[in-house]
Amino acid sequence: MPDADPDADLMLRFQGGDETAYAELVRRFQGRIVSLAYRYLGSSADAEDLAQEVFLRIYRARETYEPRARFSTWVHRITVNVSLNLIRGRKVRRHLNAAMPRSDGGDGGAVDFEDAGVVAPGDKVEKDELAQVLREILDGLPERQRIAILLNKYQGLSYEETAEAMEMSLSATKSLLTRARVKIKEQLEPYLTTGRAPERRDSSTRDS
Amino acid sequence: MTMNEHCERPIDELVAYTDGELQAPAHGALEAHLDVCARCAREVDLLRRSGALVAELPGLTPSAGFVDRVVAATADVRRPRGRLLRLLPAAAAAVLIVGLVLARAMRDDRPSDEVALSRAEEREIAQDLFLLENLDALADEDPEALIAIIEDLDLIESVEPEAFGIFDGEEGG
Ligand SMILES: [Zn+2]
Numbered sequence: 001m002p003d004a005d006p007d008a009d010l011m012l013r014f015q016g017g018d019e020t021a022y023a024e025l026v027r028r029f030q031g032r033i034v035s036l037a038y039r040y041l042g043s044s045a046d047a048e049d050l051a052q053e054v055f056l057r058i059y060r061a062r063e064t065y066e067p068r069a070r071f072s073t074w075v076h077r078i079t080v081n082v083s084l085n086l087i088r089g090r091k092v093r094r095h096l097n098a099a100m101p102r103s104d105g106g107d108g109g110a111v112d113f114e115d116a117g118v119v120a121p122g123d124k125v126e127k128d129e130l131a132q133v134l135r136e137i138l139d140g141l142p143e144r145q146r147i148a149i150l151l152n153k154y155q156g157l158s159y160e161e162t163a164e165a166m167e168m169s170l171s172a173t174k175s176l177l178t179r180a181r182v183k184i185k186e187q188l189e190p191y192l193t194t195g196r197a198p199e200r201r202d203s204s205t206r207d208s
Numbered sequence: 209m210t211m212n213e214h215c216e217r218p219i220d221e222l223v224a225y226t227d228g229e230l231q232a233p234a235h236g237a238l239e240a241h242l243d244v245c246a247r248c249a250r251e252v253d254l255l256r257r258s259g260a261l262v263a264e265l266p267g268l269t270p271s272a273g274f275v276d277r278v279v280a281a282t283a284d285v286r287r288p289r290g291r292l293l294r295l296l297p298a299a300a301a302a303v304l305i306v307g308l309v310l311a312r313a314m315r316d317d318r319p320s321d322e323v324a325l326s327r328a329e330e331r332e333i334a335q336d337l338f339l340l341e342n343l344d345a346l347a348d349e350d351p352e353a354l355i356a357i358i359e360d361l362d363l364i365e366s367v368e369p370e371a372f373g374i375f376d377g378e379e380g381g
Contacts, residue, residue: 022282030270031267034269056281059282150262159227178223189258
């Protein structure tokens with residue numbers, strides 16, 4: 001029997017017909033999942049859409065849910081699936097659009113999940129230059145490495161929990177995490193060893 | 209302390225150490241090693257600091273009303289179509305879909321003055337094309353992928369056909 005898991009208890013209450021327990025779960029996890037989505041996508045534009053999709057899947061799982069893993073691990077597993085599917089869906093849609101050229105401007109409204117990686121106008125500027133460099137490094141990682149490192153370092157999941165969320169073996173997860181950490185370290189090393197903020201193309205426009 | 213740039217200590221051990229994931233005997237052995245190997249001590253320091261930066265990245269606060277919007281969106285979850293498709297085995301769903309596409313194509317042998325496609329038909333074709341693109345995902349029995357595809361179909365349903373650029377400029381021919 002695992003440690004007490006109040007989130008799993010809420011899910012079981014929801015399973016028993018208590019809709020307020022579902023709202024409580026969304027309330028408890030919204031910050032974590034929206035932030036993870038934001039970090040995964042590299043932009044705030046679609047972060048809430050991705051998070052909403054995660055919560056809708058939790059809703060749909062109402063009848064089939066079984067508390068086998070910690071609830072938070074299970075939520076992260078869903079988040080991983082939604083995130084990776086999102087990238088796949090984007091590729092398919094880009095393919096569709098390329099195959100069928102559109103006529104003129106009449107773009108019938110916003111299509112969700114289009115082109116992440118573009119900073120939305122409302123995005124808060126990352127004040128810390130180092131954080132900006134790190135964001136670019138993360139964006140450059142392969143999808144699975146990026147999500148694994150975010151689960152482990154950003155969400156604070158253990159190796160074991162990360163492996164469960166990624167549905168991978170522990171050793172494969174370790175190797176994924178190690179590769180990501182080495183890349184991040186190598187690219188940050190110049191900034192970490194000189195102890196000064198990185199020089200950036202646009203840095204001259206900032207101070208004066 | 210000696211500087212041994214050629215120390216062969218595996219990097220995954222150093223990473224695991226900084227993550228507090230190195231178990232008992234290995235942990236002590238590595239700590240002893242770090243006292244005598246400047247190269248590994250430096251690597252551990254860099255790994256620790258770069259890892260801490262990831263942990264400290266600013267998050268994003270959900271906008272006001274996020275919980276309410278999610279709860280409101282759950283009303284759509286119970287729609288019959290999604291439910292039916294989710295209960296179908298993926299392979300059967302794929303067969304069904306191919307059948308639908310073919311049936312729709314057959315239906316298209318109509319008088320030539322009716323060549324212009326209605327918006328609903330354009331939408332259906334956009335959905336068919338999308339499903340054909342995703343047949344392998346449907347066949348690999350992954351319920352998550354199936355749900356994702358269903359949602360993409362919903363997306364096609366929710367935007368104007370022009371957004372997909374299907375058969376633009378062919379009407380009135
Ligand atoms: Zn060493």
